[in-house]
Amino acid sequence: MSGGGTGIGRAVAERFAAEGDEVFVLGRRAEPLERLAAAHPEGAVHPVAVDLTDTDQVIEAGKRLGDRTVDVLVNNAGGIVREExxxxxxxxxxxxxxxxxxxLSAMMLTEALWPAVRRPGGxxxxxxxxxxxxxxxxxxAAAKAGIMAFGYDLAARGGGDGITVNTVSPGYVQDTEFFNAEGRSARHDRLVAQTLVGRAGTPADIASAVHFLASDEASWITGQVLGVNGGALLGR
Ligand SMILES: NC(=O)c1ccc[n+]([C@@H]2O[C@H](COP(=O)([O-])OP(=O)(O)OC[C@H]3O[C@@H](n4cnc5c(N)ncnc54)[C@H](OP(=O)(O)O)[C@@H]3O)[C@@H](O)[C@H]2O)c1
Structure with missing residues (x-):
């Protein structure tokens, strides 16, 4: 679970941990990861402080995790980069x-862990x-379009081994660090008005979609993009 210390990633990690799964949470800052681990029973959530843009650090993290079987890999780390x-x-x-x-963070982490992904069923x-x-x-936008295309090729690569690969594409989700510490976009009202259901998404909304795609029930869904956006974008 990359980017597991805050926002959407934390909600996904909490969802899996609540079901009794052992979860490894990755992010640059140790503090939010350790706080999440401390809120769970011993050994349920493992913090791994790593900058996923740093090739050496990804290789090291891969070695640390790669001696286990990875049932589910969630590539969630990301966000807006400010011009310096x-x-x-x-x-x-x-x-x-x-x-x-x-x-690149998602591509490198996936490559590092790929041999460890469960076959079949990963x-x-x-x-x-x-x-x-x-x-x-x-x-x-270009990077996020790229991650969808990456998912298509990875789905083709994993299909024969019984591994599924899908992309969840969130719309506006509040209560994350994506926009600011307050967890709300400055364009909050406009973004909510773009939805058909009249509310912002929550990290739990995204966690539900991720959890479904990771479940046995979704074993015939692969190479897809699932929009979770309150109807802000229709049909794709
Ligand atoms: N919130 C939205 O409206 C929205 C909408 C569409 C898509 N998304 C996507 O959802 C994902 C999660 O974002 P969020 O909304 O939950 O925001 P967030 O709270 O800022 O979460 C992003 C996470 O990624 C981690 N991260 C960033 N760069 C990293 C790096 N180089 N190495 C390791 N970890 C890194 C951050 O931890 P550290 O800072 O400690 O590294 C943080 O925990 C992102 O991919 C984002 O693009 C969000």
Whole structure:
């Protein structure tokens, strides 16, 4: 479970842990991961502090986790990267870091853990974004579109081994650190108005979709993108 210390990732981790699963939560900051582990019985949630954009750290994390069988891999780490310097150099740097955070991180972690994914029956669930389907955020949208395409090829690669791969594509989800510490977008009302059901999503809404795709009931669903967006984007 990457990005498991906050927001959507934490809700997914809590959902699996509540069902008695052993969960490894990955993120750069040790503190939120350790806090989550401390809120669960000993050995239920394992914190792994790792920057998933750093190749050496991903290889090390893969070694630590790879001697176990991975039933479910959730590639959730990601987010918006702020531009740090003006001009072209700053724009290029933002593009690169955005792709690293949202796409390369998932590809590298998946590659590192792929031999350990359960065969048959393993599950990979990637977290995309509505931005990857309709634009929004420039390089962020490109990275999230990329994670969907990555999922298609990975589904083809894993199909013969009985591994399914799907992408959950959330719309606007509040109560995460994605926008700010308060967990609400400055465009909250406008984003809620875009939904058909008149509310923002919650991390638990996304966790439910991930949990379903990871279940035995979803064994014939692979290579798909599931929009979980309150109807903000129809039919895809
Ligand atoms: N909230 C929304 O409206 C929304 C909508 C569509 C898609 N999403 C996607 O949902 C996913 C979860 O986001 P969220 O909304 O739950 O926001 P969040 O609370 O900011 O969660 C993002 C998580 O990713 C981790 N992370 C970021 N960069 C990382 C790196 N280099 N290495 C390891 N971990 C890293 C962060 O932990 P550290 O900072 O400690 O590393 C954090 O726990 C993201 O992929 C996001 O793009 C969110």
């Amino acid at each position: 310097e003006p001009g072209l150099a700053g724009a290029f740097d933002t593009f690169r870091r955005t792709l690293e955070r949202n796409l 599950r990979v669930v990637n977290i995309g974004s509505i931005a990857g389907q309709r634009g929004g955020g420039d390089a962020y």
